[in-house]
Amino acid sequence: MKNEISTIVIVGGGPAGLRAAEIAAQAGTKVEIIEGSRTPGRKFLLAGKSGLNLTNARTADFATHYTNAADEDFWQRAMATFSPDALRDWSADLGYETFESAGGKVFPECMRGAPLLRAWLQRLNDFGVNFRLGKRVVDWHPETNTLELEGGESVAYSAVIFALGGASWPRTGSDGSWVSWFQKAGIEVNPLQPANCGWEVEWPAAFLEQSEGKPLKNVAISTQSSKNLEDGPKNSVLGELMITRYGLEGGPIYRLGPALRAAANDGPVVELMLDLKPSLALQAVEKKLAPVRKNYIREARRRLRLCDVGAALLKTLPNLGPWDSAETLAKAIKGCPIPLTRPRPIDEAISTAGGVCWSELVSEELKLKKMPNAYVAGEMLDWEAPTGGYLLQGCFATGQIAAQAALRVCGK
Ligand SMILES: Cc1cc2nc3c(=O)[nH]c(=O)nc-3n(C[C@H](O)[C@H](O)[C@H](O)COP(=O)(O)OP(=O)(O)OC[C@H]3O[C@@H](n4cnc5c(N)ncnc54)[C@H](O)[C@@H]3O)c2cc1C
Incomplete structure (x- = not known):
C-alpha cells in the first residue's frame, strides 16, 4: 500500500x-x-x-x-x-x-x-x-x-x-x-x-492633538487591575508603544494580545494598565512626589522625567485627574488605566x-x-x-x- x-x-x-x-x-x-x-x-x-x-x-x-x-x-x-x-x-x-x-x-x-x-x-x-x-x-x-x-x-x-x-x-x-x-x-x-496587532482607544481630541504619532518609551503594560498595584507587576510587558489616531501599536501590546483577548471575553472594554515609570516602585514614586502641593503634572515631569506623552495622558484622559494629591498621582503614574475597545481588524x-x-x-x-x-x-x-x-x-x-x-x- x-x-x-x-x-x-x-x-x-x-x-x-x-x-x-x-x-x-x-x-x-x-x-x-x-x-x-x-x-x-x-x-x-x-x-x-x-x-x-x-x-x-x-x-x-x-x-x-x-x-x-x-x-x-x-x-x-x-x-x-x-x-x-x-x-x-x-x-x-x-x-x-x-x-x-x-x-x-x-x-x-x-x-x-x-x-x-x-x-x-x-x-x-x-x-x-x-x-x-x-x-x-x-x-x-x-x-x-x-x-x-x-x-x-x-x-x-x-x-x-x-x-x-x-x-x-x-x-x-x-x-x-x-x-x-x-x-x-x-x-x-x-x-x-x-x-x-494594535488595539483601539477612543482618545480625547486634546490628547491626540498633542500626541498622535509619538512614542511612549520605556513603559510597562499589563492587564493587572489597578487595585493590585502594591503586589508589583504581574505579566507585564516592557517596551515602547506608539500613539495612533485609533489607539495603540507596538511590541508590548502585540505580546499582551492573548491576555487582552481573554479579558475582552469578560466585557466590552478591556482595561490596559500602563506603568509610566516601570524602573521605580510605587513607594519610590510616592516619595519623589511627596513634597508636591501644586502644579502636579509639571512637578512629575521635573522630578520623574515623565515624557510629554505620559504627561498628556495624565492631563487629558477623562477618567483621571484633576490632581490634588501626590499620592493619587503616583498611583496613576504606576497604573494608568487605558480603556481598549477592540483589537484592530484582522x-x-x-x-x-x-x-x-x-x-x-x-x-x-x-x-x-x-x-x-x-x-x-x-x-x-x-x-x-x-x-x-x-x-x-x-x-x-x-x-x-x-x-x-x-x-x-x-x-x-
Ligand atoms: C506585515 C507582516 C510582517 C511580518 N514580518 C514577519 C517577520 O519579520 N518575521 C516573522 O517571523 N514573521 C513575520 N510575519 C508573519 C509571517 O509572514 C507569517 O507567519 C507566515 O508567512 C505564515 O506562513 P504560512 O506558510 O503558514 O502562511 P502564508 O505565508 O500566509 O501562506 C499561505 C499561502 O496559501 C495560499 N492560499 C490561501 N488560501 C488558498 C486557497 N484556497 N487555495 C490556494 N492557495 C491558497 C496563500 O495565497 C498563501 O500564499 C509578518 C507578517 C506580516 C503580515
Whole structure:
C-alpha cells in the first residue's frame, strides 16, 4: 500500500508550504504545490519588506514563546526537528548569511525577503517541484481524496499537506476561506482572530492633538487591575508603544494580545494598565512626589522625567485627574488605566490566532486524525507567537514535520 503514493500535493505556497515541498522533494518524491496567487510567498515578501526577521537567536527558552499545542513538549520537539540554527544554516546555504540584532532577532544579510525567496524557488525548481500558480482551492472532498479548484477542476492527491496560512493581510492570498471547507469536512477550527496587532482607544481630541504619532518609551503594560498595584507587576510587558489616531501599536501590546483577548471575553472594554515609570516602585514614586502641593503634572515631569506623552495622558484622559494629591498621582503614574475597545481588524494584523484545533491532529506528525494522509502546517494551525522571528520559525518547523510524516507514508 505504501508505495502507491507517489505525489505529495501541498496547498499554499507560503513559508510552511515551501519548506514542506523542499523536504519532500529533497527526498526524491514528486511534489506539486497549488497556490492561489500568481506568485508564491507573497506574505513572506511582505514580511521581508522592512527586514525579514527569520528567527531568534535566544534559543534557551525558545519553545516557551509559543502558545497552544497538542502537548506541552510539542514546540520543543518542533524546534529540535528544525532549530533556529538550522534555519540560519538554511539561509546561508541559499547564499545569505544571517546576523543577530537587538533582542536576538536574526536577519539574512540581504535583509529583504525577495532575494532569499528567489534563491529558494530556484532550488525548488531544480528539485523538480511542480507549481500550479493562480489556482485557488475552493473545496475539499476527503471522501474521494480530491481538491476542487476555482473553475471546477479537480485535483486528486495521495497525500496532501495544507499550508493555507491565517487570515491577516488577505491581499497576500491568505484569506482564511479554507475554514468553511475544513468545517464542512468535520474538522474543528477555532475562530481566526487578529494577533500581533494594535488595539483601539477612543482618545480625547486634546490628547491626540498633542500626541498622535509619538512614542511612549520605556513603559510597562499589563492587564493587572489597578487595585493590585502594591503586589508589583504581574505579566507585564516592557517596551515602547506608539500613539495612533485609533489607539495603540507596538511590541508590548502585540505580546499582551492573548491576555487582552481573554479579558475582552469578560466585557466590552478591556482595561490596559500602563506603568509610566516601570524602573521605580510605587513607594519610590510616592516619595519623589511627596513634597508636591501644586502644579502636579509639571512637578512629575521635573522630578520623574515623565515624557510629554505620559504627561498628556495624565492631563487629558477623562477618567483621571484633576490632581490634588501626590499620592493619587503616583498611583496613576504606576497604573494608568487605558480603556481598549477592540483589537484592530484582522486585515492589518501581523498574524492570526486560532486555526485547526490540536485535538484534530496526531501531533507528532501534524496529521489530521479523521482523514487519511492529510497534514496541516504553518499559521493555519491553532498557535500564536510574538514577533521577533518566532512566527516564521514556527512555520518552517511545522512544514518540515508535516513533510517528513507524509514522506513516511510514501515509504521514503
Ligand atoms: C506585515 C507582516 C510582517 C511580518 N514580518 C514577519 C517577520 O519579520 N518575521 C516573522 O517571523 N514573521 C513575520 N510575519 C508573519 C509571517 O509572514 C507569517 O507567519 C507566515 O508567512 C505564515 O506562513 P504560512 O506558510 O503558514 O502562511 P502564508 O505565508 O500566509 O501562506 C499561505 C499561502 O496559501 C495560499 N492560499 C490561501 N488560501 C488558498 C486557497 N484556497 N487555495 C490556494 N492557495 C491558497 C496563500 O495565497 C498563501 O500564499 C509578518 C507578517 C506580516 C503580515
